[in-house]
Amino acid sequence: MAGNKKQRQFFKDYSVAKPFLEKVFYYGSYSAQDFAEADICGKSKYFDMQKTLRYVFGSLIEETRNAKGQKALNLHIDHLYDPHRAFLRFFALKSFTSVSRLLRICYVLQRINADVSCTVKELSEGLDIISGGVESHSTVVRILNDMHSKGFLEKKGSAYSIAYDATKLKSGDIQLLVDFCTSAYPLSVCGSGILNKIDQKYESPFLFKHRHLGQIFNDETVWKLILCIHNRQSINITTKRGSFLYDLLPYRIITKKETGRQYVFAVYTGEKDYNEYLILRLDRIKKIDIISVSDMSDDTLIEKYDTAFRYSFNGTTIINRSDEPAVGTLIYDNSFEWNIKKHFPNCEPVIVDDTHKKVEIKVNSFTELKPWLRVNADKVRLVESSDGVVDELHEELVKWRKMYDIK
Amino acid sequence: MISNKSELIDEYSNYFFISLINAVNSVVGGEKLKLLNFQNKIISDAGDHEGDYLGEVSDEIKSEYGILFETDDDKFLASRINSYVPMCLSETEKIYLKAILHSKYSKLFLSDDEISLLDNSMKDIPYIPIDEYVVSSPSHSASYFDKQADKLRLLLSAIKENREISYSNKTRNADYIDKCGYPLKIEYSVLYDVLQLSLWSSDEHRPVKLNIHSMYDIKATENIWKEKKSPAEMLETKRCKEPIIAEISDNINTLERADILFSMYDTKITENKGKYQLEIKYYEYEKDEIIKNLISFGPYIKILSPPEMVDSIRETIITLFEKQQ
Numbered sequence: 001m002a003g004n005k006k007q008r009q010f011f012k013d014y015s016v017a018k019p020f021l022e023k024v025f026y027y028g029s030y031s032a033q034d035f036a037e038a039d040i041c042g043k044s045k046y047f048d049m050q051k052t053l054r055y056v057f058g059s060l061i062e063e064t065r066n067a068k069g070q071k072a073l074n075l076h077i078d079h080l081y082d083p084h085r086a087f088l089r090f091f092a093l094k095s096f097t098s099v100s101r102l103l104r105i106c107y108v109l110q111r112i113n114a115d116v117s118c119t120v121k122e123l124s125e126g127l128d129i130i131s132g133g134v135e136s137h138s139t140v141v142r143i144l145n146d147m148h149s150k151g152f153l154e155k156k157g158s159a160y161s162i163a164y165d166a167t168k169l170k171s172g173d174i175q176l177l178v179d180f181c182t183s184a185y186p187l188s189v190c191g192s193g194i195l196n197k198i199d200q201k202y203e204s205p206f207l208f209k210h211r212h213l214g215q216i217f218n219d220e221t222v223w224k225l226i227l228c229i230h231n232r233q234s235i236n237i238t239t240k241r242g243s244f245l246y247d248l249l250p251y252r253i254i255t256k257k258e259t260g261r262q263y264v265f266a267v268y269t270g271e272k273d274y275n276e277y278l279i280l281r282l283d284r285i286k287k288i289d290i291i292s293v294s295d296m297s298d299d300t301l302i303e304k305y306d307t308a309f310r311y312s313f314n315g316t317t318i319i320n321r322s323d324e325p326a327v328g329t330l331i332y333d334n335s336f337e338w339n340i341k342k343h344f345p346n347c348e349p350v351i352v353d354d355t356h357k358k359v360e361i362k363v364n365s366f367t368e369l370k371p372w373l374r375v376n377a378d379k380v381r382l383v384e385s386s387d388g389v390v391d392e393l394h395e396e397l398v399k400w401r402k403m404y405d406i407k
Numbered sequence: 408m409i410s411n412k413s414e415l416i417d418e419y420s421n422y423f424f425i426s427l428i429n430a431v432n433s434v435v436g437g438e439k440l441k442l443l444n445f446q447n448k449i450i451s452d453a454g455d456h457e458g459d460y461l462g463e464v465s466d467e468i469k470s471e472y473g474i475l476f477e478t479d480d481d482k483f484l485a486s487r488i489n490s491y492v493p494m495c496l497s498e499t500e501k502i503y504l505k506a507i508l509h510s511k512y513s514k515l516f517l518s519d520d521e522i523s524l525l526d527n528s529m530k531d532i533p534y535i536p537i538d539e540y541v542v543s544s545p546s547h548s549a550s551y552f553d554k555q556a557d558k559l560r561l562l563l564s565a566i567k568e569n570r571e572i573s574y575s576n577k578t579r580n581a582d583y584i585d586k587c588g589y590p591l592k593i594e595y596s597v598l599y600d601v602l603q604l605s606l607w608s609s610d611e612h613r614p615v616k617l618n619i620h621s622m623y624d625i626k627a628t629e630n631i632w633k634e635k636k637s638p639a640e641m642l643e644t645k646r647c648k649e650p651i652i653a654e655i656s657d658n659i660n661t662l663e664r665a666d667i668l669f670s671m672y673d674t675k676i677t678e679n680k681g682k683y684q685l686e687i688k689y690y691e692y693e694k695d696e697i698i699k700n701l702i703s704f705g706p707y708i709k710i711l712s713p714p715e716m717v718d719s720i721r722e723t724i725i726t727l728f729e730k731q732q
Contacts, residue, residue, distance in 0.1 A: 025670070026666045026670070026674075026676060027675070027676045027677070027678075028674070028675035028676065029675060029676060029677040029678070055454070055455050055461070056454075058454065066677055067677045067678070067679045067684075068679075074675055076673045076688075077670070077671065077672065077673050077674070078673055086454075088416070088420065088422075089422045089454060091415075091416040091420075092416050092417075092418070092420040092421040092422060093421065097418045097421070097424075098467070099464055099467035099468055099471065100467065100471050102423070102424050102427055103427075103468070103471050103472070103474045103475060104474060105419075105424075106427060106428060106431055106474075106475055106492050107474050107475055107488075109428075109492050109493055109495065110431070110435075110475070110486075110488045110490050110491070110492045111488055111490075112493075113490045113491060113492065113493045114488050114489065114490030127474070130473065130474055130487065131473075131474055147419075147495070149410075149412070150413075150414075150417055150419070150497050150498060151413075151496070151497050151498025151499075151501060152419065152495035152496070152497060153495070162493045162495060163495065163496075163501075164495065164496045164501055164528075164529070164532075165493040165494060165495065166493075166494040166495070166496050166500075167491070167493065167494050168528075169504075169525075173516045173517050173521065174516070174517065174521075174525065176516045176563070177507060177508075177512065177513055177515070177516040177517060178504070178507065180512060180515070180516065180593075180595065181507045181510070181512060183595045183597075184512055184595045184597070185506075185507055185510060185512065185537070185538065186537055186538065186541040187415065187503060187537065189415065189416060190415060190416070190499060190500060190503040191503065191507070193416060193420040193500060194496065194500050194503065194504060196420070196422070196425055197420075197425060197494045197496065197500075198494070200425060200426065200429055200452055201452075205563055205566045205567065205592060205593060206592055206593050206594065206595070212597070212667050212668070212670055212671065213670040213671050214666060214667040214670035215667070215670075219415055220415050220416075222541065223413075223414075223415040223499070224411070225540075226535060226537060226540050226541070227409055227411050227413065227535075228411070229540045230409060230535050230540070231408045231409060231411070233411070252540060252541075252542050253540060253541045253542065254541075254542050254543075255541060255542065255543040257543055257544070257597055257598050258598065258668075258703070259664055259667060259668050260667040260668055260670065261664070261667060283663075290411055293408075314544070315542065315544050338579070370705070371703035371704075372703075374702055374703050374704075374705050375699055375702055375703045377727040377730065378726060378727060378730055381730065396705045396706050397705075397706075397724075397727065397728060399706040400705060400706040400724055401724055401728060403706050403709050404709070404717070404720065404721045404724060406721060406724060406725060406728075
């Protein structure tokens with residue numbers, strides 16, 4: 001019993017559990033010593049955590065030797081087996097509560113369901129008779145208040161009723177939609193939670209391919225920001241590096257599809273002479289504090305957003321209102337025109353020869369184009385740019401050749 | 408205004424709790440369970456097959472199960488209340504459900520009537536357009552997905568029945584007519600916002616990936632999969648034995664980018680003398696995509712093995728250099 005309690009206690013220390021799992025997930029080579037050196041947890045907690053991760057991830061977790069010969073936990077991700085539910089199991093353990101309380105919650109829900117609605121008095125008297133207890137009234141009040149505040153129960157006068165029963169969603173098609181959205185829609189862990197409630201043994205016809213599974217660690221931040229965006233609330237942000245950003249009104253969360261990185265675009269609402277807007281990587285955020293409700297209009301926010309990204313190639317680089325975009329020229333194979341038109345629909349191509357065309361483009365930064373240029377380098381090349389990226393790319397190519405001993 | 412206290416995941420999403428509710432409902436539904444079977448059912452459904460983690464929690468059930476059950480003369484459990492325990496959704500889950508119901512994906516699976524019925528049942532739930540706040544591009548319109556609903560239903564049905572389909576497929580470079588294969592899984596490509604199909608080709612005896620929007624004349628055939636291994640298990644046989652090993656330059660930004668970019672694969676990163684080594688295990692059919700992703704890093708990631716992949720990268724660089732001159 002003691003070990004079990006210790007484990008539950010450990011999970012409440014979420015500030016330790018989450019970075020622990022992140023390291024296991026991304027690296028798979030962290031030993032107990034490495035966790036201690038990284039200031040994540042001591043050696044004794046490592047073993048508690050190991051036991052917990054074994055429960056959460058089952059055979060996906062393996063302990064192997066790392067390069068230093070030390071034992072290290074490694075999480076195997078295989079997209080034929082959806083790991084979302086395992087992650088859900090982890091996130092939901094955050095608030096592991098006592099069995100005694102859970103049984104009482106079951107009683108309360110079952111009774112309300114049977115009677116359609118119930119009062120505190122009816123529920124606590126019923127519970128008193130069964131348990132012979134004297135604390136049922138306060139227990140029931142706590143349960144009802146908590147479940148009401150989280151949206152599980154509705155309250156009319158002094159009577160409580162069930163707000164929404166997920167079992168009525170147990171039709172194949174809605175399950176398919178929820179399942180599909182765990183891959184295609186933001187907040188995948190939430191979809192997994194609903195799916196698990198509808199049918200714990202559901203088997204997916206989808207190939208798990210959440211391209212950027214690591215985004216799952218951002219989900220809680222994404223949810224907090226979504227609420228602030230919706231409520232039009234200004235926030236202060238504390239970054240993991242210890243800096244503070246004040247008076248920001250979050251407007252959009254941006255996902256860079258090529259890399260999976262997520263950013264928040266926010267507008268400065270304070271009175272100091274700071275930048276008008278900024279974008280910040282979500283994995284850099286440590287804490288969000290809500291400060292006030294902003295009266296900034298939709299039109300103003302849209303105008304600022306459009307201004308910031310006015311020449312952005314993939315929607316993740318901003319420029320200030322007064323900045324000029326970078327200008328450059330691309331030469332490309334005719335067979336690649338579909339891609340050029342997709343990215344630069346308003347540019348006019350000029351024929352270079354029978355097989356090539358060129359196009360003048362404006363972008364927020366050519367650095368944004370680098371991965372795209374590398375991947376498509378057999379079809380397109382940047383021949384000039386106002387921000388020096390042409391030279392950078394050439395130097396990189398030389399370095400690349402050298403790296404593979406190409407003469 | 409929606410309360411900022413609304414959590415993404417709360418204690419009521421706990422696997423143990425869901426398993427407990429399901430087990431109670433089994434008894435209410437008439438399943439004959441003794442206390443020990445009841446305990447084991449919960450622990451097993453909660454995913455703790457060895458009872459290693461939740462074993463002691465199970466003991467707590469033993470001491471307090473009387474809140475919900477009486478036992479008959481044969482020690483079988485009987486629910487005190489003749490009613491199911493409802494599976495409640497949190498405020499966050501309801502908001503999410505409503506949001507996906509209004510998303511461009513809903514008509515892939517639900518009819519207008521079904522959407523309207525569900526939407527009515529949630530009329531008191533606030534609507535948050537999550538996919539408007541979380542921007543991602545490129546993004547196809549709702550009508551693009553609506554057009555694929557019929558094809559998707561046919562494919563899902565074929566997957567369920569292990570049934571072969573005949574199809575044609577038009578790509579940018581060619582038109583493949585009257586092909587046959589067994590659909591394995593539906594896949595969503597976040598990069599292109601498209602639906603794809605993994606299929607075991609009857610003609611080529613290998614897995615093939617197709618964009619569903621480019622498939623046409625899809626028909627179910629009379630043939631049902633007869634191999635011992637299921638189509639999905641056949642996919643598993645295509646796992647490469649030798650992982651890709653790559654060295655990441657001493658640049659934390661590159662490392663973090665690689666972290667998330669390859670997070671869908673079975674990866675491991677080790678640090679040795681200030682250099683990071685990335686190991687990627689993969690399936691044969693993922694190879695091209697992984698190479699493309701590695702190339703996108705340029706000289707900041709060096710592939711060390713397998714040798715044939717190093718050779719392939721070398722060839723690519725030589726070609727690129729010639730092209731870029």
